[in-house]
Amino acid sequence: MKRFALSFILLSISTLPALAQEPPAAKPAAVTSDARIQSLEEQVRVLVEQVSQLRAEVRTLRDTKGPDSAGENKVVLASSRIEAGMLPSAPEPAPQPIVALAATPAPAQVAQTQTYGGATSNAKLLNPDISMIGDFIGTAGRNTVSPGKALELHESEVGMQAIIDPYARADVFISFGEEGVNVEEGYLTFTSLPAGLLMKVGKMRAEFGKVNTIHNHALAYIDRPLVTNNLIGGEDGIDDAGISLTRFLPAPKNWFAEGTAQVYRGDSSDVFSSNRRQDVSVVGHLRAYRDLTESTNIDLGVSYARGHNNAGINTTFDPENFTTNLYGADATLRWKPLRRAIYKSFLFRTELFWSNRDQLSPLNVFQTQHAFGLYSSAEYRLNRRWTLGGRFDRSGHATNANLTDTGFSGILTYWPSEFSQIRTQYRYGHLWDDKTLRYTDANEILFQFLFVMGAHGAHPF
Amino acid sequence: MFLAKLIQKSLAAALSLALVLAICAPVTRADSKIQIMTATTDLAALAEEIGGDKVQVESIARGYQDPHFVEAKPSFLLKLRHADLLIVVGLELEIGWLPPLITQSTNPKIQVGAPGYFDASRFAKILEIPTGAVTRAEGDVHPQGNPHYWLDPENGLRIAKGIADKLSQMRPGDAAYFAQRYTAFEQKLKQADQQWMAQMKPYGGRKIVTYHRSWPNFAEHFGLNVVGYVEPRPGIPPSPQHTVELIGQMKRDGIKVICVEPYFDLKTPNAVARDTSGKVLVLMPSVGGEKEITDYFKLFDYDIAKLKQAFDETK
Numbered sequence: 001m002k003r004f005a006l007s008f009i010l011l012s013i014s015t016l017p018a019l020a021q022e023p024p025a026a027k028p029a030a031v032t033s034d035a036r037i038q039s040l041e042e043q044v045r046v047l048v049e050q051v052s053q054l055r056a057e058v059r060t061l062r063d064t065k066g067p068d069s070a071g072e073n074k075v076v077l078a079s080s081r082i083e084a085g086m087l088p089s090a091p092e093p094a095p096q097p098i099v100a101l102a103a104t105p106a107p108a109q110v111a112q113t114q115t116y117g118g119a120t121s122n123a124k125l126l127n128p129d130i131s132m133i134g135d136f137i138g139t140a141g142r143n144t145v146s147p148g149k150a151l152e153l154h155e156s157e158v159g160m161q162a163i164i165d166p167y168a169r170a171d172v173f174i175s176f177g178e179e180g181v182n183v184e185e186g187y188l189t190f191t192s193l194p195a196g197l198l199m200k201v202g203k204m205r206a207e208f209g210k211v212n213t214i215h216n217h218a219l220a221y222i223d224r225p226l227v228t229n230n231l232i233g234g235e236d237g238i239d240d241a242g243i244s245l246t247r248f249l250p251a252p253k254n255w256f257a258e259g260t261a262q263v264y265r266g267d268s269s270d271v272f273s274s275n276r277r278q279d280v281s282v283v284g285h286l287r288a289y290r291d292l293t294e295s296t297n298i299d300l301g302v303s304y305a306r307g308h309n310n311a312g313i314n315t316t317f318d319p320e321n322f323t324t325n326l327y328g329a330d331a332t333l334r335w336k337p338l339r340r341a342i343y344k345s346f347l348f349r350t351e352l353f354w355s356n357r358d359q360l361s362p363l364n365v366f367q368t369q370h371a372f373g374l375y376s377s378a379e380y381r382l383n384r385r386w387t388l389g390g391r392f393d394r395s396g397h398a399t400n401a402n403l404t405d406t407g408f409s410g411i412l413t414y415w416p417s418e419f420s421q422i423r424t425q426y427r428y429g430h431l432w433d434d435k436t437l438r439y440t441d442a443n444e445i446l447f448q449f450l451f452v453m454g455a456h457g458a459h460p461f
Numbered sequence: 462m463f464l465a466k467l468i469q470k471s472l473a474a475a476l477s478l479a480l481v482l483a484i485c486a487p488v489t490r491a492d493s494k495i496q497i498m499t500a501t502t503d504l505a506a507l508a509e510e511i512g513g514d515k516v517q518v519e520s521i522a523r524g525y526q527d528p529h530f531v532e533a534k535p536s537f538l539l540k541l542r543h544a545d546l547l548i549v550v551g552l553e554l555e556i557g558w559l560p561p562l563i564t565q566s567t568n569p570k571i572q573v574g575a576p577g578y579f580d581a582s583r584f585a586k587i588l589e590i591p592t593g594a595v596t597r598a599e600g601d602v603h604p605q606g607n608p609h610y611w612l613d614p615e616n617g618l619r620i621a622k623g624i625a626d627k628l629s630q631m632r633p634g635d636a637a638y639f640a641q642r643y644t645a646f647e648q649k650l651k652q653a654d655q656q657w658m659a660q661m662k663p664y665g666g667r668k669i670v671t672y673h674r675s676w677p678n679f680a681e682h683f684g685l686n687v688v689g690y691v692e693p694r695p696g697i698p699p700s701p702q703h704t705v706e707l708i709g710q711m712k713r714d715g716i717k718v719i720c721v722e723p724y725f726d727l728k729t730p731n732a733v734a735r736d737t738s739g740k741v742l743v744l745m746p747s748v749g750g751e752k753e754i755t756d757y758f759k760l761f762d763y764d765i766a767k768l769k770q771a772f773d774e775t776k
Contacts, residue, residue, distance in 0.1 A: 163573055169564060192569035196542065248542065248567070256535040289535040294523070297534060338526040339724055384698045384726070417697055419597055460561045461533040 128162035128170075131456035133217045134449070141444035145431040146229070148446070152178055155216055161457045167192045170202075171457065173215065184215065184239065198246040206238035206268070207246075207260040207285040208303045209328040209351050211375075218459050220347070220379050222425045222448045226393035226405050227373030231355040232326065233269030238283065238305060240264035240272070249286075256289040264307070271326070271398075272307030275319045281307025295337045303328035311359035317366065324398075325356040343384050350376040355398050371396035379411075387413040393429075403432040407442075421450040495631060498544040498571070500555050501528050502749040503611045504581055504620070506757040508548060510646045511624045515635050521562075524749025527724040528608075529601070529696070533558040541566035544577065545631065548624070551582035554608035576631075582608065584623035585616040588677045600694025612746060613678035614654045617757055621646055653758050657683065657765050664772045668714055670707065672721040672730060675746045679764070688714060691721070691730055699729040711737040717775035718768070720744045723751075742771045 135155040139148035156176040163169045172186040187202025205213050211228055216235065224235055232238060242264030251257035266274030266281040274280070283305045291297045305326040312319035329352045336345040355371045373395025381387045393407040407429035414422045429442035494517040499505040505520035512518065519540055522531045528550065541547065541562055549555055563572060570577035587606035595604045610616045625643040629636035665684035672691040680687045689710050693703035710716070717739040719730045723746075730741045744767060745751060748760050 166572065166574060167569075189564055191564055191567065191572050192575075193567070196567045198565060198567045246565075246567075248538070254536075256539055258535070287535075291534065291536050297536075299535075334532075336532060338523055340726070341527060341530050341532075341724065343726055417597075418601065455556070458533065458557050458559075458561050460565065461535060 128160040129455040129457060131159040131161075131452060131454035133157045133159070133453075133456065134451045135217050136449040137222060138447045139444055140446075141427075141442070143429065143431075143442035143444050144435075144440055145429070145433050145442060148444075149178070154178070157184065157215065157217060159454075159456055164188065182236075184236075187244075196247055200244040200246075201242075203239070203241045204244065206240065206242075206262055206264065206283045206305065207244065208232070208238050208283050208305050208326065209285075209301065209330045209353070210332065210349065211351060212237040213460075215459070217450050217452075220377065220387075220389055221391060221409060221411050222423055222446045223409075223427065225351075225375035225377075225391065225395075226407050226429070227351070227353050227375055227395035230395040230405060231271075231353050231371060231373050231398050233271040236269045238264075238268040238271060238281075240266070240268045240281065242280075251288065254290055256287075258287045258289075260285040260287075266307045268307070271309070271324060272305075273310035273313075274308060275310075275313060279308040279320070281305065296333070296335045299330075299332040299334070301328075301330045303330070309357060309359070311357070315360060315364075317360065321366070322358040324358070327354040327356075328352065343381065345381040346379070348376075348378045350374065353395075355396075357398050359399060369399060369401045371398050371401035385415050387411075387415070389413070397432065405432055406430045419452045421448070423448045423450070495545050495628065496543050497546045497548065498541055499548040500550050500559060501611075502747050503617075503757065503760070504548045504550065506748040506760075507611075507617060507621050508546075508624055510757065511621055511639055511642050512628055513638070513642050515632065515638060516628070520749075521559075522747075524745065524747040524754065525723045525751075527722070528554055528747070529557060531555070531558045533562045535565075537562055538566050541571065542568045544568060544571050546577045546579055546627065547571035548579045548581055550608050550611070551580040552587065552603050552605045552608035552610075554603070579623070579627055581620045581623065582606075582610065584619045585610040586613070586619070586678070588681065589674070598694075600692070601696030607674060607677050609675040609746060610678045612676060613682040614650055614657070614761065615682065616678060618647060618650055621650075649758070653761065657761050660765050660769060661685075664768070667718075667772060668716045669718045669720055670711060670716055670733075671719070671744075672725045675722055676720065676744075683765070685768075688716065691719065691725075691733065704729055704733060708733055708736045711739060718742055718771045720768075722746050740771050740775050742767055744768070 137154040138151045158174045160172045168188050168190045170188045173184045175182045175184040183203055185204045187200045187204045190199040193199055242262055244262040246260040249257040249259050262283040264281045266272050266279045272281045285303045287301045289299045309322050309324045312322035332349040334347050352374045357369045361367045375393045377391035379389035389411040391409045395405055397403045409425055409427045411425040425446045427444045431442055433440045497508050497516050497518045499520045501522050502520040502524040505518045508518045521537050522528050587610055590606035595602055625639045628639045661683040666686055668686045668688045670689040671687055674695050689707050691699050693700050719734055719739055719741050721730050721743050723743055734741045744764050745754055748754050754760050754763050
């Protein structure tokens with residue numbers, strides 16, 4: 001119908017100049033000529049009216065959502081016309097023959113242009129996907145080493161995600177915390193590079209193990225593991241401005257392997273500190289994955305990171321000689337039965353970290369501290385709304401490998417819907433207290449409310 | 462000198478890894494079949510109908526899996542990176558898992574908007590497009606309409622037409638083959654649909670309850686009347702209050718059939734059925750939901766046979 005209307009308009013418009021250009025000199029008598037002109041004028045008037053009517057009709061058709069491109073083809077099953085009133089679409093006059101349908105050009109790949117609120121709303125279609133995630137945390141109990149606030153809106157993360165052009169997409173996550181605003185991540189991903197390369201440019205969480213790549217709200221626990229705080233830069237982790245290249249690697253049959261190489265400016269929390277422009281840090285990650293069954297899979301990784309630290313600043317030593325080398329290994333086992341994916345699942349994950357930090361001893365002697373830390377966690381989805389989890393933590397301190405913190409946590413999560421979570425976590429810690437210079441026990445209950453507004457893009461697996 | 466030292470000291474690891482990446486030559490494929498990946502099995506079935514032996518088709522989701530919640534496993538990337546065409550359901554059905562897979566596939570051909578990205582919803586008749594303000598107070602609403610549109614054979618035909626045109630565009634040399642396959646499919650589907658309609662005719666206007674809003678297109682085509690849902694809102698698990706209301710409604714209206722998708726828990730539907738002397742029916746929304754449902758035709762054969770049986774048993 002749309003096509004018919006359009007071709008009619010075009011036909012009508014193309015006839016107008018022809019009619020207008022009819023040479024009056026060709027008429028033998030003035031009377032006949034006048035009458036003819038009058039009749040032509042009348043015809044033109046009628047045609048103009050018809051054109052405007054059809055224009056309006058076309059506009060209405062465009063604004064109405066139907067099977068947009070396919071609607072032109074009007075493929076209607078014969079049987080659909082058997083029962084009147086049961087038809088999803090009224091049969092059009094004379095459906096086109098199949099041969100003609102096959103010959104029609106394929107509709108162009110364009111985005112749907114649905115409108116919800118008049119012409120101006122079309123501009124909104126180009127807005128990025130915007131989301132906001134609220135993360136409210138409450139803490140009670142005893143912890144003298146790293147006491148959390150009683151109640152806080154820990155973080156409000158605004159996400160903006162969009163496809164930039166045919167070659168790239170961008171993701172920006174801005175985090176509003178109690179201490180200010182921070183661009184947690186903001187990077188461009190080039191999706192159409194040759195040789196299967198995936199390049200990211202911007203500020204991002206480094207591909208160092210698993211937990212370092214996960215945003216706060218996507219963690220399975222309210223807090224991060226002890227080892228993150230002790231060795232890998234705390235809550236922000238290795239999160240820096242840089243360039244990342246990822247590529248699939250050749251792998252044995254049924255295995256998936258991927259390598260990532262990243263270069264960062266060299267400033268990440270208290271892990272890396274760039275004193276000079278050339279003090280960049282590097283991160284490398286190798287990942288191997290395999291489906292054991294359709295419900296079970298295993299995910300393995302090794303990571304390396306190297307950068308300068310701040311131990312040599314304001315000393316007689318050359319700061320260039322003080323580096324931190326981090327090594328990581330991670331293993332994840334997932335189980336999720338496909339028929340009951342929303343009700344049952346299990347995940348076991350463990351990550352090991354080694355930190356080699358160059359620093360000065362209390363006697364001002366150059367030394368390297370070799371600290372080790374790990375966490376192991378397991379989460380089990382009991383049903384659609386409840387998830388139970390537990391985590392064991394153990395980690396040395398980056399600056400003093402002999403001081404080892406130990407802890408464990410248990411967590412219960414309730415999901416009112418997939419857009420909100422309510423959690424409570426019990427956390428025990430046997431922690432070294434720098435102020436009293438002895439170990440102290442921490443016993444805390446944490447609770448958390450998480451909520452998502454808007455269209456938050458999916459997180460990588 | 463200084464620069465050399467810098468590179469040695471700080472980029473050695475990155476460079477060695479980059480070297481590994483660089484020497485891995487891209488894998489080339491010998492066969493000339495069009496490699497098609499689809500989000501769901503139904504789209505795969507339609508692509509197979511049209512593509513025949515000129516295509517190699519694989520679906521990411523399984524037929525018995527909830528298409529809203531598929532895990533974006535890296536193993537799918539291995540397949541996506543070689544795909545010439547990616548057919549998606551669209552309407553944000555796959556929003557929770559497909560976008561990262563597309564990005565990480567590093568395959569320029571199937572990126573959103575690229576010639577190898579095919580959104581089947583553009584060819585289908587879409588129902589339940591919300592008007593006015595859309596909020597999640599209504600649950601997991603799809604602002605662009607209900608994405609379970611493939612359960613109407615007419616939409617199946619429309620999508621098949623779109624696929625035929627797309628394949629012809631990709632392989633002009635095989636256009637006649639695809640056109641012929643489409644014609645054959647259309648004729649077969651029309652015949653099948655006549656039978657399905659005849660089978661369903663005695664039950665026209667029957668009221669049913671479904672678990673999720675998966676069936677509006679199916680119900681419209683076959684003249685069924687979906688009057689209630691086990692879920693209080695799309696994506697929200699059943700609540701006791703809503704279940705009590707649903708039981709009341711079913712008793713009032715004499716509704717006996719509760720249709721449940723294979724990936725939902727049967728506890729609440731069974732409880733409702735017990736209270737209303739009704740029958741719980743596990744209907745398959747997708748090809749491959751059961752082993753015997755191997756193509757698009759068998760999907761309707763299966764569901765219609767099940768419905769017929771349930772209607773007859775609950776007269």
